[in-house]
Amino acid sequence: EVQLVESGGGLVQPGGSLRLSCAASGFTFSSYEMNWVRQAPGKGLEWVSYISSSGSTIYYADSVKGRFTISRDNAKNSLYLQMNSLRAEDTAVYYCARLPLPWGQGTLVTVSS
Amino acid sequence: QSALTQPASVSGSPGQSITISCTGTSSDVGSYNLVSWYQQHPGKAPKLMIYEVSKRPSGVSNRFSGSKSGNTASLTISGLQAEDEADYYCCSYAGRGVFGTGTKVTVL
Numbered sequence: 001e002v003q004l005v006e007s008g009g010g011l012v013q014p015g016g017s018l019r020l021s022c023a024a025s026g027f028t029f030s031s032y033e034m035n036w037v038r039q040a041p042g043k044g045l046e047w048v049s050y051i052s053s054s055g056s057t058i059y060y061a062d063s064v065k066g067r068f069t070i071s072r073d074n075a076k077n078s079l080y081l082q083m084n085s086l087r088a089e090d091t092a093v094y095y096c097a098r099l100p101l102p103w104g105q106g107t108l109v110t111v112s113s
Numbered sequence: 114q115s116a117l118t119q120p121a122s123v124s125g126s127p128g129q130s131i132t133i134s135c136t137g138t139s140s141d142v143g144s145y146n147l148v149s150w151y152q153q154h155p156g157k158a159p160k161l162m163i164y165e166v167s168k169r170p171s172g173v174s175n176r177f178s179g180s181k182s183g184n185t186a187s188l189t190i191s192g193l194q195a196e197d198e199a200d201y202y203c204c205s206y207a208g209r210g211v212f213g214t215g216t217k218v219t220v221l
Contacts, residue, residue: 044200045153045159100204
């Protein structure tokens with residue numbers, strides 16, 4: 001079964017850091033491009049970041065550029081999102097996704113003092 | 114990169130057909146046949162309804178269909194049912210991704 005499982009979410013103060021992880025199983029992870037997508041409470045879906053299968057090509061949404069870093073470890077079938085200088089507006093459920101499918105179940109990140 | 118433009122709301126009576134538009138640019142929707150549509154009920158995760166413009170995943174009703182013309186993609190729901198009431202999002206996913214602004218579908 002193809003599965004993506006996120007972890008690492010939680011409550012963090014403004015200006016703080018958090019690292020999200022996504023464990024992939026059921027498919028050849030190293031062959032696929034991966035993404036992070038988020039959804040703030042009561043808001044729409046927002047694409048956050050993309051990484052190619054080898055990790056050589058990376059894109060970010062303007063809203064997170066310079067603060068977030070996407071990476072992957074193909075040997076560990078894992079995707080990561082390092083989030084620094086977090087702001088209240090980064091509060092959202094973060095999904096790991098092999099667009100268009102599958103998506104993980106999401107992990108909630110809350111930025112608040 | 115700006116979000117793809119969708120109407121904020123679309124409504125229809127049971128049994129009718131409705132169409133949701135998704136307008137992008139020649140850099141996203143217009144360049145690639147990598148457009149998907151998601152349905153999201155309140156408090157639930159998004160569900161994939163259409164991928165690669167017009168393909169339906171296994172298990173998705175054939176009442177849902179997708180198309181594209183130029184920089185605009187469209188999702189049509191035929192034979193509207195009460196369970197179709199939800200938010201719908203389009204997505205262009207060729208590398209640098211972008212989602213639509215979202216459309217609330219109301220069944221009258």
